[in-house]
Amino acid sequence: MLGVAFGSIVSGSAAFAQAAPVQDQAQTQTGQSAPEEGLDDIVVTAERRSENLQKVPLSVGVASGDALRAFTAGGDDTLLALSGRVPGLYVESTTGRIFPRFYIRGLGNIDFYLGASQPVTIIQDDVILEHVVLKSNPVFDVRQVEVLRGPQGSLFGRNTTAGIIKFDTNKPTNDFESRASASVGSYGSVSLDAGVGGPLIKDLLSIRLSTLLQHRSDYIDNAYAGVSQDSTATPRKDAMGGFDDRNVRVQLALTPGERFTLDLSGHARWYDGTSTLFHRGALKKGSNDVSAEPRNTVSLDEGNDNPQSYNTYGGSARASYDFGPATLTSITAYETTSGFSRGDTDGGAGANFPIRGVANGFGQSQGQIRDLDQWSQEVRVAGTPGGRFNWQLGGLYFDNRDITDFYQRTFFLTTAARNPNNWVRLHDVNTSWAGFGQVSYELMDKLTVTLGGRITEDKKRTQLLKTVQNAAGVNQYPTNFRRDVTLKSTKPSWDASILYQASPDISLYSRVAQGFRGPTIQGRSAVFNSDFSTANSETILSWETGIKTRLLDNTLTLNATVFGYRVNDIQLNGNDVNGNGILFNGNKAEAYGMEAEANWKPVPNLTLGAGLSLLHSAIRDKTTEVQICALNNVVVCTPSAPVRAVPGAFGTTYLVKIDGEPLPNAPEYNVDLTARYDQPLGNGGRAFIAGDFNIQGYTRFVLYKTKEFTANGNFEGGVKIGYAAPDDAYELAVFARNITGEKNLKGVIENYMAAVFNEPRIIGVSLSGKFR
Numbered sequence: 001m002l003g004v005a006f007g008s009i010v011s012g013s014a015a016f017a018q019a020a021p022v023q024d025q026a027q028t029q030t031g032q033s034a035p036e037e038g039l040d041d042i043v044v045t046a047e048r049r050s051e052n053l054q055k056v057p058l059s060v061g062v063a064s065g066d067a068l069r070a071f072t073a074g075g076d077d078t079l080l081a082l083s084g085r086v087p088g089l090y091v092e093s094t095t096g097r098i099f100p101r102f103y104i105r106g107l108g109n110i111d112f113y114l115g116a117s118q119p120v121t122i123i124q125d126d127v128i129l130e131h132v133v134l135k136s137n138p139v140f141d142v143r144q145v146e147v148l149r150g151p152q153g154s155l156f157g158r159n160t161t162a163g164i165i166k167f168d169t170n171k172p173t174n175d176f177e178s179r180a181s182a183s184v185g186s187y188g189s190v191s192l193d194a195g196v197g198g199p200l201i202k203d204l205l206s207i208r209l210s211t212l213l214q215h216r217s218d219y220i221d222n223a224y225a226g227v228s229q230d231s232t233a234t235p236r237k238d239a240m241g242g243f244d245d246r247n248v249r250v251q252l253a254l255t256p257g258e259r260f261t262l263d264l265s266g267h268a269r270w271y272d273g274t275s276t277l278f279h280r281g282a283l284k285k286g287s288n289d290v291s292a293e294p295r296n297t298v299s300l301d302e303g304n305d306n307p308q309s310y311n312t313y314g315g316s317a318r319a320s321y322d323f324g325p326a327t328l329t330s331i332t333a334y335e336t337t338s339g340f341s342r343g344d345t346d347g348g349a350g351a352n353f354p355i356r357g358v359a360n361g362f363g364q365s366q367g368q369i370r371d372l373d374q375w376s377q378e379v380r381v382a383g384t385p386g387g388r389f390n391w392q393l394g395g396l397y398f399d400n401r402d403i404t405d406f407y408q409r410t411f412f413l414t415t416a417a418r419n420p421n422n423w424v425r426l427h428d429v430n431t432s433w434a435g436f437g438q439v440s441y442e443l444m445d446k447l448t449v450t451l452g453g454r455i456t457e458d459k460k461r462t463q464l465l466k467t468v469q470n471a472a473g474v475n476q477y478p479t480n481f482r483r484d485v486t487l488k489s490t491k492p493s494w495d496a497s498i499l500y501q502a503s504p505d506i507s508l509y510s511r512v513a514q515g516f517r518g519p520t521i522q523g524r525s526a527v528f529n530s531d532f533s534t535a536n537s538e539t540i541l542s543w544e545t546g547i548k549t550r551l552l553d554n555t556l557t558l559n560a561t562v563f564g565y566r567v568n569d570i571q572l573n574g575n576d577v578n579g580n581g582i583l584f585n586g587n588k589a590e591a592y593g594m595e596a597e598a599n600w601k602p603v604p605n606l607t608l609g610a611g612l613s614l615l616h617s618a619i620r621d622k623t624t625e626v627q628i629c630a631l632n633n634v635v636v637c638t639p640s641a642p643v644r645a646v647p648g649a650f651g652t653t654y655l656v657k658i659d660g661e662p663l664p665n666a667p668e669y670n671v672d673l674t675a676r677y678d679q680p681l682g683n684g685g686r687a688f689i690a691g692d693f694n695i696q697g698y699t700r701f702v703l704y705k706t707k708e709f710t711a712n713g714n715f716e717g718g719v720k721i722g723y724a725a726p727d728d729a730y731e732l733a734v735f736a737r738n739i740t741g742e743k744n745l746k747g748v749i750e751n752y753m754a755a756v757f758n759e760p761r762i763i764g765v766s767l768s769g770k771f772r
Contacts, residue, residue: 039550039554039555039556039557039599039601041053042054042062044056044060044062044144044146045146045166045168046058046060046146046148046166047155047438047440047450048155048380048382048392048438049382049385049390049392050385053548054507054548054549054550054557054559055499055501055507055548057448057450057497057498057499057509057510057511058148058149058150058497058509058511058544059088059148059149059150059511059544059546059561059563059595060146060147060148060149061086061087061088061089061146061147061149061595061597062086062144062145062146062147063082063085063086063144063145063147064143064144064145065141065142065143065144065145065170067085068081068082068139068142068145069181069193069768070690070692070718070720070735071085071692071718071737072191072193073181073183073185073191073720073735073737073762073764073766074183074185074186074189074191074735074737074759074762074764075183075185075189075190075191075214075215075216075762076737076759076762077093077097077100077138078138078139078140078212079091079100079135079136079138079139080092080093080097080100082145082147082165084667084670084672084694084696085611085672085694086145086147086611087595087596087597087611087612087613087670087672088104088105088147088149088593088595088613088615088670089102089103089104089147089165090102090103090104090106090108090665090666090667090670090696090699091103092665092746092747093276093747094112094276094278094746094747094749094756095112095275095276095341096273096274096275096276096308096341097136097243097245097271097273097308098133098136098271098275098308098310098339098341099112099114099132099133099135099136099341100135100136101118101132101665102118102120102122102135102162102165103120103162103665103666104119104120104147104149104150104162104163105149105150105162105163105563105565105591105593105613105615105666106591106593106615106617106662106663106665106666106667107119107120107161107162107540107565107567107589107591107663107666108120108162108663108665108666109571109573110573110664110665110701110702111522111573111581111583113522113523113524113581113583114132114133114367114369114404114406114524115132115402115404115426115428115462115521115522115523115524116132116520116522116573117130117159117517117518117520117571118132118135118159118162119159119160119161119162119517119538120160120162120163120164120165121152121156121157121159121160121164121165122134122135122137122164122165122167123156123164123165123166123167124137124139124167124169125167125168125169125265125316125318126316126318126331126378127314127316127331127333127335127376128156128157128333128376128398129335129374130159130374130398130400130430131335131337131372131374131400131402133310133312133337133339133369133372134312134314134335134337134372134374136310137267137269137312137314138212138214138245138247138269139167139169140169140193140195140210140211140212140247140249141169141170141179141193141194141195141208141210141211141212141249142167142168142169142170143168143169143170143171144167144168145165145166145167145168146165146166146168147163147164147165147166148163148164148165148166149162149163149544149561149563149595150162150163150511150513150542150544150563150565151163151493151495151513151514151515151540151542151565152164152513152515153454153456153493153494153495153513153514153515153516154436154437154438154452154453154454154493154494154495154513155392155436155438155452155454157396157398157432157434157436157454157456157493158432158434158456158458158491158493158515158516158517158518159517159518160515161515161516161517161538161539161540161567169210169249169251170195170197170208170210171208171251171253171263172197172198172206172207172208172251172252172253172263173197173198173199173206173208174198174199174202174203174206174255175198175199175772176197176198176199176772177196177197177198177770177771177772178194178195178196178197178770178771178772179194179195179196179768179769179770179771180192180193180194180195180768180769181193181194181766181767181768182194182766182767182768183735183764183765183766183767184764184765185735185737185762185763185764185765186760186761186762186763186764187216187217187219187241187242187760187762188215188216188217188219188242189214189215189216189217189762189764190213190214190215190216191212191213191214191215192211192212192213192214193211193212194210194211195208195209195210195211196208196209196210197209197251203255204254204255204256205252205253205254205255206252206253206255207250207251207252207253208250208251208253209248209249209250210248210249210250210251211247211248211249212245212246212247213245213246213247214243214244214245215242215243215244215245216241216242216243217238217242218238218239218240218241218242218274219238219241219242219296219760220238220239220240220241220274220277220295220296220297220298221235221236221237221238221239221296221297221298222235222236222239222240222297222298222299222300222305223235223297223298223299224299224300224301224348226301236305239305240274240277240298240305240306241274241277241296242273242274243271243272243273243274244270244271244272244273245269245271245273246269246270246271247267247268247269247270248267248268249265249266249267249268250265250266250267251263251264251265252264252265258322259321259322259323260319260320260321260322261318261319261320262317262318262319262320263316263317263318263319264315264316264317264318265315265316265317265318266313266314266315267312267313267314267315268311268312268313268314269310269311269312269313270311271308271309271310271311271312271339272307272308272309273307273308273309274305274306274307274308275306275307275308275341275342275343276306276343276747276756277298277300277306277347277756278298278343278344278345278346278347278348278749278752278754278755278756279293279298279347279348279754279755279756279757280298280299280346280347280348280749280752280753280754281347281348281752281753281754282753282754282755283637283708283709283748283753283754283755284708284753285636285637285638285708285753286638286707286708287707287708288707288708288709288710288711288712288745290743290745290755290757291743293743293755295743295757295760296760298347298348299348300344300347300348301344301348302344302345302346303342303343303344303345304342306342306343306344307340307341307342308339308340308341308342309339309340310337310338310339310340310369311337311338311339312335312336312337313335313336313337314333314334314335314336315333315334316331316332316333316334317330317331317332317333318330318331318332322384324384325383325384326381326382326383326384327381327382327384328379328380328381329378329379329380329381329382330377330378330379331376331377331378331379332376332377333374333375333376333377334373334374334375335372335373335374336371336372336373336374337369337372338369338370338371338372339368339369340366340367340368340369341366341367341368342365342366343365343366345365345408345749346749346751346752346754347749347752347754348752348754365406365407365408366405366406366407367404367405367406367407368404368405368406368407369402369403369404370402370403370404370405370425371402371403372400372401372402372403373399373400373401373402374398374399374400374401375397375398375399375400376396376397376398376399377396377397378394378395378396378397379394379395380392380393380394380395381393381394388441388442389439389440389441389442390439390440390441391437391438391439391440392437392438393435393436393437394435394436394437395433395434395435395436396432396433396434396436397431397432397433398430398431398432398433399429399430399431400428400429400430400431401427401428401429401430402427402428403425403426403427403428403465404425404426404428405423405424405425405426406423406424406426406523406524406526406527407422407423407527408422408527408528422468422527423467423468423527424464424466424467424468424477424523424526424527425464425465425466425467426462426463426464426465426523426526427462427463427465428460428461428462428521428523429459429460429461429462430458430459430460430461430518431458431459432456432457432458432459432518433456433457434454434455434456434457435454435455436452436453436454436455437452437453437454438450438451438452438453439451439452446500446501446502447498447499447500447501448498448499448501449496449497449498449499450495450496450497450498450499451494451495451496452494452495452496453492453493453494454492454493454494455490455491455492455493456490456491456492456493456516456518457488457489457490458488458489458490458491458518458519458537459486459487459488459489460486460487460488460518460519460520460521461484461485461486461487461521462484462485462521462523462532463483463484464477464483464484464523464526464532467526477526477529478529481526481530481531481532482531482532485521485532485534487519487520487521487534487536488519489516489518489519489536489537491516491537491539492514493513493514493515493516494513494514495511495512495513495514496511496512496513497509497510497511497512498510498511505549505550505551505554506547506548506549506550507547507548507549508545508546508547509545509546509547509548510543510544510545510546511543511544511545512541512542512543513540513541513542513543514539514540514541514542515539515540516537516538516539516540517537517538517571518537519534519535519536519537520534520535520571520583521533521534521583522534522535522581522582522583524581525581525582530582533582533583533584534583535569535571535572535583535584535585536569536585537569538567538568538569538570538571538585539567539568539569540565540566540567540568541565541566541568542563542564542565542566543563543564543565544561544562544563544564545561545562545563546559546560546561546562547559547560552600555600555601555602556598556599556600556601557597557598557599558596558597558598559596559597559598560594560595560596560597561594561595561596562592562593562594563592563593563594563595564590564591564592564593565590565591565592566588566589566590567588567589567590568587568588569585569586569587569588570585570586570587570588570589570619571583571584571585571586572584572585572586572619572624572626572703574626574627574703575626575627575653584624586619586621586624586658587619587620587621587622587623587624588619588620588621589617589618589619589620589663590617590618590620591615591616591617591618591663591666592615592616593613593614593615593616594612594613594614595611595612595613595614596611596612596613597610597611597612598610605677605678605679605680606675606676606677606678607674607675607676608674608675609672609673609674609675610671610672610673610674611670611671611672611673612669612670612671612672613667613669613670614668614669615666615667615668615669616662616668617662617663617666618660618661618662618663619658619659619660619661619662619663619703620659620660621657621658621659622657622659623657624657624658624659625644625655625656625657625658626655626656626658626703626704627653627654627655628643628654628655628656628704628706628750629706629708629709629750629751629753630652630653630654630751631751631752632651633651633652635654636750636751636753637706637707637708637709637750637753638706638707638708639654639656639704639705639706640704640705640706640707641656641657641658641704641705642656642657643655643656644656656704658703658704661700661703661704661705662700663700664700664701664702664703665699665700665701666699666700667696667697667698667699668697668698668699669696669697669698670694670695670696670697671693671694671695672692672693672694673692673693673694674690674691674692674693675690675691675692676688676689676690676691677689677690678724683726684726684727685723685724685725685726686723686724687722687723687724688720688721688722688723688724688733689719689720689721690719690720690721691717691718691719691720692717692718693715693716693717693718694715694716694717695713695714695715696711696713696714696715696744697712697713698710698711698712699711699712699714701745701747701748702748702750708748708753709748709750711744711745711746714742714744714745714746714758715742715744716737716738716740716742716744716758717738717739717740718735718736718737718738718739719735719736719739720733720734720735720736720766721733721734721735722734722735722766728770729769729770729771730767730768730769730770731766731767731768731769732765732766732767733765733766733767734763734764734765734766735763735764735765735766736761736762736763736764737759737761737762738758738759738760738761738762739761739763740761741760741761742758743757743758744757744758745757746758
């Protein structure tokens with residue numbers, strides 16, 4: 001199937017058989033076009049030092065801040081908007097804007113548990129954001145996004161078996177400068193992304209203030225009329241779907257001399273909105289067609305219209321001193337958050353979706369972080385870059401502690417039975433320390449070898465603090481189940497790469513890397529009176545080989561990478577025979593594929609780009625079985641593998657084996673195409689038209705194969721038409737996101753045949769500018 005997909009993509013994209021760097025794609029969406037005679041250099045910090053992208057011996061995808069702001073002009077989530085825009089990167093969420101899940105080269109984690117770990121680490125301004133809620137912190141006034149594909153364990157640590165996403169914001173400068181992007185659009189959507197800064201004391205102290213304000217009005221109707229478990233409800237128009245996301249950041253840069261710098265940063269987020277809406281019954285047995293389901297209407301009998309609210313605060317101090325031969329850097333950071341998400345977990349009124357003619361009950365859940373605190377301290381020393389030999393050494397200490405409440409209510413009308421234990425409080429502690437180093441040496445002219453290594457100890461502990469049975473108010477958790485679980489793992493990570501500079505415009509590289517994801521504990525099972533589930537560390541060994549080129553007098557860049565990896569003891573998520581969500585280790589998973597990026601400026605006023613990723617992945621485990629789609633002892637979907645029936649506490653459970661199945665949320669291919677044409681005007685300004693288009697190949701949402709829980713050919717397009725003033729002083733444009741109004745399937749709840757959709761079409765007007 002990959003071969004067919006590749007052939008169709010090549011024929012469909014003509015000159016762009018291979019894909020484009022998103023850094024330059026960004027310029028097809030904004031007023032900041034590339035130099036008239038060629039393309040800009042791209043500088044990255046993938047190896048903790050500034051380097052030209054074309055000379056970095058690993059696969060890095062780059063998106064500029066202008067690109068990201070263009071994709072989110074309609075108020076879209078700043079993180080979800082990256083999905084598919086960088087080859088190999090996929091992002092999704094079934095828990096609203098608060099809990100995005102990231103996948104690089106198909107490797108990620110579909111678990112929605114608040115304590116879940118992910119194999120993709122998020123780093124903002126050199127600060128690790130580990131907890132799933134902290135990873136949702138929006139990026140704004142951002143300068144550049146770097147996606148480092150493959151294990152990054154040497155320099156960036158555990159839980160990077162898939163890679164990292166690195167955000168670098170605009171920093172304070174010694175001269176006044178500011179920028180702002182504002183837009184208004186459909187459904188009352190409003191977005192403002194702005195930053196302003198300059199010197200407070202010339203050559204000594206500078207400041208930058210940044211903000212992101214996003215709003216959307218409620219636009220989804222709740223059509224339910226009837227009796228829920230608690231109350232009587234009437235239909236309500238515009239009951240949910242909106243949000244208010246308010247963010248602010250202040251940065252100070254102190255430069256008392258040429259050798260010492262101190263950067264201080266503080267930020268805050270206040271978010272109120274709607275958690276993910278599940279459209280119950282949108283999927284019909286035997287088909288993944290959701291065209292008949294209305295996007296803007298649901299029928300929820302529980303969940304109080306799915307509210308979601310979080311407040312997050314954080315700060316960091318980055319101090320650096322240049323000793324001459326080496327530079328010492330210290331990064332101290334703190335993050336804290338609290339809030340909740342509530343939702344109708346079965347996606348609709350149980351009485352409205354009977355099984356065998358019998359109403360099947362109500363259900364809702366709530367996850368609440370009462371308090372979360374994350375501390376991190378990194379110290380590293382690096383030799384002065386340049387010359388044939390470069391080196392760096394460092395250490396990291398990480399500490400995350402949170403207290404989380406989980407509430408789950410299920411009421412079965414057929415048996416008048418209530419879930420006996422539906423409220424628990426958990427205390428999670430995750431500590432980690434590491435020592436790391438990297439050396440790079442030019443063995444001979446044009447040939448450079450890089451070696452990196454790290455030793456990491458990762459320790460996790462989960463305690464059950466309290467359980468309450470809602471009706472009687474008594475503790476029901478079985479005495480033979482564990483209430484306090486600790487896991488610890490100490491493992492090495494390493495990488496080795498070689499870069500050959502065949503010419504000033506062509507680089508060849510190969511890289512081998514090993515990394516690991518720390519052990520994980522899932523305490524959510526306690527809400528169902530079940531024991532904690534755990535998974536030991538997973539390890540990955542990967543390889544990649546690539547080429548990076550600049551051609552045709554610097555008017556064409558063409559980069560391509562082939563890769564493969566094996567994950568041993570892969571951490572997976574499924575359900576047990578009683579229907580409880582559990583965490584477990586599979587035997588292994590294997591994958592191979594390619595990514596390619598291209599950007600072409602055939603004439604000064606036209607910039608074209610394309611991005612392509614191809615992936616084949618497979619779980620290798622001949623014994624593991626997972627629970628499939630069943631409700632009230634009825635299989636509601638069409639699994640392709642043989643089904644085994646097992647009696648359980650809540651009726652019969654149906655299991656299938658997953659050997660040979662692809663990883664979930666791992667698209668077989670993804671294509672991103674962009675174009676921009678600028679028409680110079682007599683006053684020195686430009687009229688322009690820009691467009692972008694993304695198509696996603698076959699994607700499985702669950703661990704097992706069915707006809708229903710898949711997507712194939714999802715696509716979205718955007719267009720922007722406007723005027724850019726002389727010297728890019730400002731830009732005024734009309735835009736459309738999801739211009740064709742596609743209703744794409746993005747996630748599912750299996751038992752209830754429930755669907756999650758993409759964002760609606762947003763049409764609006766934008767104004768952006770820079771002032772110096």
